[in-house]
Amino acid sequence: MHSHHASMGIKSHTKFMLGIIYFCYCVYGNFLALSSVVAFGANIICNKIPDLVPKQRSICQRRPDAIVVVGEGVKLGIQECRYQFRNMRWNCTHTRSRNSMFAHVHLVPNREAAFSFAIVSAGIAYAITQACSRGCDKSKLPNYSHNGWKWGGCSADVKYGLSFARNFVDIREITKNARALMNLHNNRAGRKAVKDNMVTECKCHGVSGSCTMKTCWTTLRPFRMIGNHLMRKYQTAKLTRVIRGSRTLRPIFLILKKSKRQNRKPRRSDLVCLEKSPNYCDYDERTGSLGTVGRKCLRESKQTIGCDLMCCGRGYNTHQYTVTVQCGCKFYWCCYVRCEKCSNKTEEYTCK
Structure with a gap:
């Protein structure tokens, strides 16, 4: 009876803590206010999240506030995946771990998996950058340029968003084998899509509407633009294989299977895969196909x-x-x- 009450108490405490996290997230719009609130419940919260590797749990315990944003980023990526594939046989569904933050990791290494990894990585980088948008990119302090404009306003700190996403997502790939190299490449392609789709916005200043000086800042485009970008990359995804290098720092790396040039590496912006995709007509747990019945x-x-x-x-x-x-x-x-x-x-x- 005592253990039963203790278990119920832990569950109630967990729900209470998650409620506080969600409340602070919605009310304050940033996560500085969360650190002191959730620090004492970090172990409980982080241990409740399925499929985290040990190093991710360690990050979660240090920054439980940021994990809330990571969850939003994963959700953003999955929603965009389902939108992009809504009219296709594979519609971004998974046969295993549907309640997991990282359900997509169970897909076989084909181009659908490539898109899944890229869009989730992009979603996390995007969400972190957006959540930190109340802070400013310190590299773009007011500084006049030769053509009459200066950085001003508040630029989105995409560098931090990309860095946090890389540290959190890529840390899952512990074993450096062919699949890990594929995942890491597609993770990076997703983050690169966020960076490449940043846009510069400007505002003119001057007498009577003249534009004697412009103040400019960088900002995120709608995530749909990133989804469209990665969908185009999916349609030209590159089939790759692993070869062994001579250097100890990179003992193995990916090269294109079909290329006129020997040992040609894929571009950083390419999505890459190791296998051809099935037709997704029938249910197949191994390939992640739910079929079209x-x-x-x-x-x-x-x-x-x-x-x-x-x-x-x-x-x-x-x-x-x-x-x-x-x-x-x-x-x-x-x-x-x-x-x-x-x-x-x-x-x-x-x-x-």
Whole structure:
């Protein structure tokens, strides 16, 4: 009985601590206020997060405030992944560890895994940079330039966001084998996408609307732009293999499988994989494929969302139903609206 009450107490305490974290995050918008609040509960919180490696737990215990942002970044990455693949057979779903922050690590090393690692890494870097946006990038202090503008305002400190994301995400790759090299490369490509999609915004200053001086600052673009960028990289993902180097610092590294030049390395911005992708038509736990049975499709479309391609030739079921909506609404003076009810018959198609 005593142990039962102790267990219930720990669970209640954990929920209470997570509630405080979420409250501070929503109210204050930054995480400086969290450090003193959550420090005493860090061990409990960090031990409750599944799939963290020991060094990640150590970071979590030192910076439990930042782990909240990491979680937001992972969520941001997964949501963007699901958006980008919403009309494809593989729609960013995973067969294992669906409740894990790092469910994507179970995917086989194909280009879908490449995108998953890149977008989650980008999401974490983006979230950390955004959370720290109330601080400023110290490298862009006011400094006049030759062309009449100066850095001002508050530039997003993307360097810190990239650095924290690299330290937290890349630390998972303990064994330096082919898969680890692939993951590290795609993690970096995701972070690079955040950096490359930063934008400079400027404001003019001068008499009567003239632009005698401009104040400029760097800021994050919408994450959708980063998702679109990485989706283009996914479509040209490079198949790679590992070779052994002669230097002790880099005993193995990735090279392109198909290249006219010998031992050509992929670009830093490329997404890379080690295996070709399956067709994702059927359930296969090993490849992370849930299959397309029951997926909605469009009967007339020739794209991936079309029933012919989505259903892999198995055919589709037709569902007819009626939707009732308000229509013909009229405003009467004064003061009410009267509407009619209209019924529309519609069809929906799902894969067999």
